[in-house]
Amino acid sequence: MYTVPSNRLYPYQWAWDSAFLAIGWATVNVDRALVELESLFEGQWEDGRIPHILFRERVDSYYPGPDVWGCERSSTITNPAVFGLALERVLEHAALRVGATSVDAKVLAEVGVTRPQERIVSLLRRIEHFHGFVRRSRDPLGLHCVSCAHPWESGRDNCIAWDEALREVDIDGVDASGRRDKDKVDDPRQRPTDEAYRGYLALVAAIRESNFGPGPFAVYDPFLSTLLALSEASLGRIASWFGEDAMADRARERAEEVTSALQQLWDDEAEAYVWKNARTGAKKAQPILAAQFPLLLEIPRSARNVLEERFQAGFFGVAGDFPTVSRNSESFDPLCYWRGPQWINMTWFFRPLYRERVDENVLKLVAEHGFAEYFNPVSGAPLGARAFGWSAALTLDILARTADSP
Ligand code: 9WN
Numbered sequence: 001m002y003t004v005p006s007n008r009l010y011p012y013q014w015a016w017d018s019a020f021l022a023i024g025w026a027t028v029n030v031d032r033a034l035v036e037l038e039s040l041f042e043g044q045w046e047d048g049r050i051p052h053i054l055f056r057e058r059v060d061s062y063y064p065g066p067d068v069w070g071c072e073r074s075s076t077i078t079n080p081a082v083f084g085l086a087l088e089r090v091l092e093h094a095a096l097r098v099g100a101t102s103v104d105a106k107v108l109a110e111v112g113v114t115r116p117q118e119r120i121v122s123l124l125r126r127i128e129h130f131h132g133f134v135r136r137s138r139d140p141l142g143l144h145c146v147s148c149a150h151p152w153e154s155g156r157d158n159c160i161a162w163d164e165a166l167r168e169v170d171i172d173g174v175d176a177s178g179r180r181d182k183d184k185v186d187d188p189r190q191r192p193t194d195e196a197y198r199g200y201l202a203l204v205a206a207i208r209e210s211n212f213g214p215g216p217f218a219v220y221d222p223f224l225s226t227l228l229a230l231s232e233a234s235l236g237r238i239a240s241w242f243g244e245d246a247m248a249d250r251a252r253e254r255a256e257e258v259t260s261a262l263q264q265l266w267d268d269e270a271e272a273y274v275w276k277n278a279r280t281g282a283k284k285a286q287p288i289l290a291a292q293f294p295l296l297l298e299i300p301r302s303a304r305n306v307l308e309e310r311f312q313a314g315f316f317g318v319a320g321d322f323p324t325v326s327r328n329s330e331s332f333d334p335l336c337y338w339r340g341p342q343w344i345n346m347t348w349f350f351r352p353l354y355r356e357r358v359d360e361n362v363l364k365l366v367a368e369h370g371f372a373e374y375f376n377p378v379s380g381a382p383l384g385a386r387a388f389g390w391s392a393a394l395t396l397d398i399l400a401r402t403a404d405s406p
Helices: 015-026 030-041 083-098 105-110 116-137 160-167 194-209 222-241 245-265 289-296 301-315 344-348 355-369 389-404
Strands: 272-277 283-285
Touching (some): 015 030, 015 083, 015 389, 030 083, 030 116, 083 105, 083 116, 083 389, 105 116, 116 245, 160 194, 160 272, 222 272, 222 289, 272 289, 272 301, 289 301, 344 355, 344 389, 355 389
Antiparallel strands (some): 272 283
């Protein structure tokens, strides 16, 4: 059993979507939440990779499908490391439900989870295996940070941080006319350009030709690195709740390693965490919400102060409050996908820091405009798919936590 992000636009199982969807499921049925994660991990490759799409039932309404990827069962790239973090949030819902302060197999059994110890340990092993893949295959310079081998891998497809590296990809003769997405939204300007799609498809072909190695695109990403650190830390905590002490130690060490390694991406002049192209060495600060993510980790006070100020100056104060691109940037586009619009998942991540602002913002957006895929951050207008999975799932998470006020 699994959940698709959107019947119309995304009719397969997507990896990081399933992580968010599991959190939503946990507000009503913790067992079902675990099934969501288990079904995703059924698609794990031997090398530990969690493919970003699992082609479970073949449909023609999504492009690119299995033929283009060169793999029957799944896509060949991965997605952000959010699975440890998602599992921890799922388990917290079990504790909330029974009023417990910590989680163990007994608490899970009380909320109706079958074979809790065995299932959680099996998920933990799979998550650790996945983290191993990311560390081995997405760190070409050995920085202990995470790079991205395809814009889709980051989940933030046409984010401005990829523009330069994507321009280096040869798109001569690549045809994007097979696209099925543009006429499924109100206005094609809400989706990436054909030129960007030609880049995405050229990379898919290159990855296929390199026998599913990383291919010719490798950009270190502070956002992906932050999420790996968070996911390792979650893995460490859960492992110790379930008596897997050696795994807990390993995960904690790795969480610390990524967190301190992330400082290599800090640029004093730009006063920002930067995107680093592993092939050319070029580093660039980006005026985007993703650049604010290291705030979720233990970072030096000076960096924290700068990022907090940047939130006030560039991100807060628009209707949506958490646009994906700073409203002060020339690149800010309130309509186009990951180039300005607000996304519920990106906003939700900041709940530990800005709880009231996040809750108010998300609840108002969905009450007024429904569970859209993304929103115009100036007007709040819904964009992209309607009835989008993680917008609903993370709203449920916020509502359940608000009701119990943790
Ligand atoms: C490509 C499923 C996915 C999300 C991504 C989002 C979008 C796919 C697409 O939809 O990407 O993976 O076809 O546009 O950008 O974050 O996981 O919801």
